[in-house]
Amino acid sequence: MDRKKITIVGAGNIGATLALLLARRETADITLIDINEGVAKGKALDIMEASPILGFNAHVHGTGDYAETAGSDVVIITAGFPRKPGMSRDDLLFKNFEVVKSVSEQIKKYSPDAFVIVVTNPLDAMTYTALKVTGFPKNKVMGMAGVLDSARFAYFISEKTGISVENINAFVIGGHGDDMVPLRKFTTVAGMPVTKFLSKEELEEVIQRTRFGGGEIVRLLKTGSAFYAPAASILEMVLAILWNKRKILSASVYLDGEAGEYYGASGLCVGVPIILGKEGVEEIIKLDLTDEEWADWRKSVESVKRLVEKLPL
Template identity: 90%
Template structure:
């Protein structure tokens, strides 16, 4: 079988965890690339030495050279400077802009047909950067944030209600920052609206915790940020594309035309519900929001716009 090829840029915690998750599912052969070539090679070798025990035949290789990534079907950008305690996602803007810009130039050169999943923060601005620098069609450049934020929201609801996470479908849209927009109206427990299970006060607590979910982990770890749940979120997106699942997920994508006008975010990448399949972003779904939610949404869009306007693109 001719396996697909996935390149993961950045062999840090997210990149290495993702490589293991992808390999275990035999999704594709994986190239882990890092400016520190030894780290990429060492982690790849370590994962491969687990293969006889875990029983997978996907190959993981490490490299420091972009030529080895040529012809990738999917490229995941995790490289960049992580958040430290007290740092906002915006503090990272210019440092990570340089990283994502140079990575995007290499992707364009070596894997012109690839789907690009951006994970580097500030997420929406970095997705926009990758889109503009690669010049790829907007269907093929997608930011991973909504899947993660929705998973956090779902877990916190499960914790509060004591009901299985498998029953909970939660939805979060907007920019991947402290003003993201969790949507109780579109969040259900086994198809039943979440408000049947939580009081308004409990729901507010859960929403607040979701908004600051990333920061909570940064504070606890002290020397890094979340990586298990982000890696699992990327896995879900990769599988939706490669296995043509046509899943409805929340992700940061470029909004233009009628849908851009509807969401009042023309010319930006922001988190909205999409249908994700073998063509990448196959559809963008219009949600009816309450006045309160539209207000929160506009605040979120303004935050993203403020960042993007600072970029030298």
């Protein structure tokens, strides 16, 4: 059986870490493409030299030529300028718009049937850009943010309660920015409400830390942004699609029709709970939020809208 083909655009920290994670799971053969061809080839070769030790047969190939990405089943866009200390995700808007636009044109040309997962910031605006430029069906283009934000939320809860991360199911929706919406009501510890384990003040502290979780890492690293947890988050989405897991995850997807109306975000890509399987976005789940959560949600949607309106699309 032919292995699936995954292309990762951008051989930086996220791209290279993801290539290793995917190869170790023998998920697919991987093409790592970067504007700096030497970096893509060097990192691909380095990963392949680990294969006899780690014991995988998936192949990782580095290139600078989009023709070599042709026929990909999944394409992940990690390319773009990273955040620097003091920058918001939004500061990257115009720089990364140009990157994502040109990458999307190449995907459309070489892999017209691919699923596209966008990771470049500002995430929701870049997902919208990829959707519009490729012209792909809305079930095939999505942004990875909710999985990462939910993982951060879960880890911070675990750290605060001293309870295993395996028991914690956390959920974050909204735009991938400082006004994302961690959902108290849908966050549980072994199926029990998180409020049983954390006081209102403690939970509020954890929520604030989640919102600024990316910025915390940017400040500490000083020369880049997070990459291990983002790469793991992309892996979860890729496996849900290729292995038809039909997992409920939070992802930035295009809202229109009934879902767009329900969430008051028609014509935008924003993070909502979806069922992710072999058809990509198979269903958008409509959540019954509290008044406070709806207020936070509307604020988040407004932030995304402001950015999208600036895009020259």
